Amino acid sequence: MLALDSVLRLDATAIDYIIIATYFAFVLGIGYLAKRAVSNSLDFFLSGRSLPAWVTGLAFISANLGAIEIMGMSANGAQYGMPTVHYFWIGAIPAMLFLGVVMMPFYYGSKVRSVPEFMLRRFGKPAHLVNAISFALAQVLIAGVNLFLLATIVNVLLGWPIWLSVILAAVIVLSYITLGGLSAAIYNEVLQFFVIVAALLPLTIVGLHKVGGWQGLTDKITDSKELHAWPGTELSGFNNSFLSVIGLVFGLGFVLSFGYWTTNFVEVQRALASKNMSAARRTPIIGSFPKMFVPFIVIIPGMIAAVAVPELQQFKAGQGGSVDYNDALLLLMRDLLPNGMLGLAITGLLASFMAGMAANLSSFNTVVTYDLIERYILKDRDDAFYLRTGRWLTVGGTIVAIGTAAIASGYSNLMDYLQQLFSFFNAPLFATFILGMFWKRMTAAAGWIGLVSGTATAIVVFVLSENGVINLPGQGASFVGAGAAFVVDILLSVVVSLVTRPKTDEELKGLVYSLTPKEDRTETAQEGDHGWYRKPTLLAGISLALVIALNIVFG
Numbered sequence: 001m002l003a004l005d006s007v008l009r010l011d012a013t014a015i016d017y018i019i020i021a022t023y024f025a026f027v028l029g030i031g032y033l034a035k036r037a038v039s040n041s042l043d044f045f046l047s048g049r050s051l052p053a054w055v056t057g058l059a060f061i062s063a064n065l066g067a068i069e070i071m072g073m074s075a076n077g078a079q080y081g082m083p084t085v086h087y088f089w090i091g092a093i094p095a096m097l098f099l100g101v102v103m104m105p106f107y108y109g110s111k112v113r114s115v116p117e118f119m120l121r122r123f124g125k126p127a128h129l130v131n132a133i134s135f136a137l138a139q140v141l142i143a144g145v146n147l148f149l150l151a152t153i154v155n156v157l158l159g160w161p162i163w164l165s166v167i168l169a170a171v172i173v174l175s176y177i178t179l180g181g182l183s184a185a186i187y188n189e190v191l192q193f194f195v196i197v198a199a200l201l202p203l204t205i206v207g208l209h210k211v212g213g214w215q216g217l218t219d220k221i222t223d224s225k226e227l228h229a230w231p232g233t234e235l236s237g238f239n240n241s242f243l244s245v246i247g248l249v250f251g252l253g254f255v256l257s258f259g260y261w262t263t264n265f266v267e268v269q270r271a272l273a274s275k276n277m278s279a280a281r282r283t284p285i286i287g288s289f290p291k292m293f294v295p296f297i298v299i300i301p302g303m304i305a306a307v308a309v310p311e312l313q314q315f316k317a318g319q320g321g322s323v324d325y326n327d328a329l330l331l332l333m334r335d336l337l338p339n340g341m342l343g344l345a346i347t348g349l350l351a352s353f354m355a356g357m358a359a360n361l362s363s364f365n366t367v368v369t370y371d372l373i374e375r376y377i378l379k380d381r382d383d384a385f386y387l388r389t390g391r392w393l394t395v396g397g398t399i400v401a402i403g404t405a406a407i408a409s410g411y412s413n414l415m416d417y418l419q420q421l422f423s424f425f426n427a428p429l430f431a432t433f434i435l436g437m438f439w440k441r442m443t444a445a446a447g448w449i450g451l452v453s454g455t456a457t458a459i460v461v462f463v464l465s466e467n468g469v470i471n472l473p474g475q476g477a478s479f480v481g482a483g484a485a486f487v488v489d490i491l492l493s494v495v496v497s498l499v500t501r502p503k504t505d506e507e508l509k510g511l512v513y514s515l516t517p518k519e520d521r522t523e524t525a526q527e528g529d530h531g532w533y534r535k536p537t538l539l540a541g542i543s544l545a546l547v548i549a550l551n552i553v554f555g
Contacts, residue, residue, distance in 0.1 A: 016343025023195065023347045024172065027188055027354070031176025034184035041369070041386045042113075051183075053279035053534075055190055057286025060270040062189035063359035064291075065196055070298060070352040071149050072418060075325035077302025078312060081226025082554060084302075085295045089229075090253040093288050093547045095261035097540040100285040102513075103262050104271055106437065108280040110510050113272070114363075115265040116371040122436050122511045123447030130451045131429060132371040135265060136364055138425040140397055143360035144404025145418065147173075149326075150353035151405065153346060156330060166402050173357050174398045177365075178391050185358040186273060192351035193290070199348020200297040203329075206336045207304035217300075220307040229554050251479030255486040256422050259430030266363040281536040288543045292550060305332040357401070365393040419478035420462055427482035428454025431489035439497075440505065440512045446496040454489030458482065 038044050076084040112118045116135060120128035150173075151166040160168070176184045211217045218227055225233065231241035231248075261267060261284070271283040305312050305328035312331055315323055323331060333345045369390045378385075407417075432450045436442045461481035464470045470477065508515050 011339075012342060012346065013339045015340050016346065019340070019343035020347050020350065023351065026191060027172070027176055030187050030191065031179040031184040034176075034187060035179040038183070038387075041383050041390065044387055044390050050275050051186065051273045051279075053274060053282040053286060055186065056270045056274045056279065056283040058193050058290075059186040059189040060267060060283050061287035061291050061294075062193040062196070062355045063185075063266060063270060065193065065294070065352050065355055069294065069356075070196070070200075070349060071326055071329060073295070073298045074302035074305070074329045077299035078306040078316070078325045078328040079302075081221065081303055081306075082229050082299070083225070084299045085229050085550075085554060086248050086252060088292060088295050089547050089551055090248060091257040092261060093292055093543060094253065095257040096284040096288045096291065097544060098258065099262045099268070099271075100281045100283065100536055101540050103437075104281045104284070105277065106511070106513075106516070107268060108272060108274070108277050113370050114367050115263055115268055116367055118511075119433070119447070120371075120375075122508075123432075124444035127432070127444065127447035127451060128371065129376070130448050132367055134425050134429075134451075134455065136368050136372070138421055139266070139360045139364040139367075140400045141404050141407065141421055142418065143357050143364070143397065143401035144407060146353045146357035146360065147401050148405035150350065150357065153330075153349050153353070166405055169353070170398045170402055173354050173361065174394060177358055177361050178394050183273075185362045186270060188358065189270075189355050192355040195351040196348045196355075197297065199345045199351075200301065202341055203332060203337065203345055204297045204301050204304075206341075207301055207308070207332055210336060211304055211308055217304060217307065221303065226303070229551065247479045247483075251483045255427045255430065255482040256419065256479070258434070259426035259428075259482070259486075260422055263429045263433050264426060265367060266359045269363050269366065278534065278536065282534065282539065285536055285539045285543060288540075289546075292543070292547050301332055302328045305329070308332070309335060360401070361394055361397050364397045365390045368393050368397075420481070423458040423462070423478045423481035423485060424455055427458060427485040428489045431486045432493060435490055435493055436512070438513050440508055440515060441497055441502050442493060443497045443500040443502045445500045446493040449496050450489040450493035453492045454485040457488040458485040461485075 073084055073087060076087070107115070107118060110118060110121065112121070114132075116128050116132040119131045147166055147170055150169040154160060154169055176188060208214065208217065211220060221227055231244040233239060233241060233244045267284070271280045274280040274283055302325075306316055307313065309328075309331040311323045312325075312328060315325070329349070333342060337345055369386055373389055374381075374386055378389075428451050431454055432447055435450075436447060458481040461470065461477060461484050465477035465481075470480070505515055510516050
């Protein structure tokens with residue numbers, strides 16, 4: 001379908017195209033400059049572990065500001081309203097703080113190059129192989145989501161067919177990742193963070209003005225459940241308020257959230273690029289501050305679109321039409337923004353999808369190179385070989401993502417699709433990871449058996465839901481699948497551990513909390529890191545207090 005025939009057609013003019021072209025020039029320029037700093041594989045895959053905390057902190061959050069966050073959360077805002085904030089205040093911040101305070105010392109202190117490599121040291125090759133393969137698969141699937149939506153924007157703007165738009169969008173991201181590796185991705189993610197905020201904040205302000213401010217918005221929303229974060233029954237799929245809260249707190253807030261933020265190498269990779277332990281610990285904590293305020297420029301525009309855009313009102317009322325919830329932001333931009341601001345908004349969307357896809361590709365090429373090719377296929381080659389391999393894998397991953405973009409096109413709300421993927425891959429990984437970190441008796445056999453059984457359980461729940469055996473609307477099936485995967489993984493891991501032989505205490509030093517000396521779990525303050533505002537635990541406490549206050553105010 002051509003955008004010329006679509007209700008989504010955006011009337012961009014020369015000024016809009018100039019803004020977009022200027023942005024692309026900066027993106028490719030950053031990639032070219034970053035290439036000059038790449039002399040070995042560590043530079044390409046982990047930026048030489050040399051970046052300051054404020055850079056990695058903003059990159060940490062920007063890497064998550066992809067299609068999932070921007071289009072997915074605005075779609076959720078249009079469909080469910082304020083309960084969508086749980087993906088931020090319950091489903092992100094606590095886990096980000098836990099990563100910074102508790103888990104980064106193990107990642108950074110052990111000098112691993114990836115999360116699967118940590119699994120290798122703790123559980124051995126079978127668990128490592130399962131984790132590396134499942135992670136690589138998840139990244140090309142998620143990259144397909146970002147790529148599909150990036151292509152949609154190009155399609156709407158230029159009227160090009162989706163397939164051509166997909167290829168064009170892929171080439172742009174591929175160019176700067178192949179040139180500059182992780183440094184190019186991270187510095188572009190910092191730029192993209194500011195571009196995204198500059199694009200979405202005016203849209204939110206103009207949208208609120210159109211509907212009569214916050215009070216006008218609340219007056220126009222007929223379902224009171226959409227105005228309060230709790231109990232979030234429509235989002236969780238449970239009619240019972242108590243069960244809904246349990247589902248959100250355990251399924252989303254614990255299993256899915258901790259599974260994503262604490263073991264997802266896409267995010268952890270940014271912290272591993274930090275210059276020292278203190279910076280690595282502060283990376284997710286710094287990211288938590290902008291993260292808690294993102295709902296106001298992502299979810300609220302979705303809610304505005306649901307009451308201010310006639311086509312979306314019709315769709316929400318069950319009368320069909322040519323749009324769906326994923327179009328909420330585009331429809332609002334179409335109706336509210338003048339030229340110039342429209343170009344900035346389009347640039348912000350392009351930046352968000354590019355940030356998300358670049359994060360997927362940079363972590364994909366690292367894991368496949370280090371954890372699969374170097375470890376199992378082509379061992380003991382020189383460093384230049386693995387550097388070239390990483391660049392070629394970026395090309396290969398992009399080609400596969402072009403194919404997986406077709407899967408994403410079949411969902412009217414992409415958050416449904418993403419949450420299913422997270423329940424398959426992240427929930428069982430978190431169960432294995434957290435049990436292995438705090439229980440020294442857990443064995444290598446339990447590691448891979450738990451991972452496989454947890455993933456299988458989540459897939460079974462998905463199949464039962466798709467066939468109507470389990471009736472959970474919204475994203476309830478994902479929450480239940482994640483919870484079931486976590487419980488099955490834990491139970492089987494305990495049983496298998498009790499009948500197999502564990503590693504010795506000496507082998508587990510630095511890998512299990514109780515066997516790691518406190519001095520190895522904390523950083524020695526280095527020059528420039530002595531200020532109170534650079535203390536990870538204090539910063540985490542401030543962030544947690546703020547997010548509790550937000551839950552109270554909007555609960």
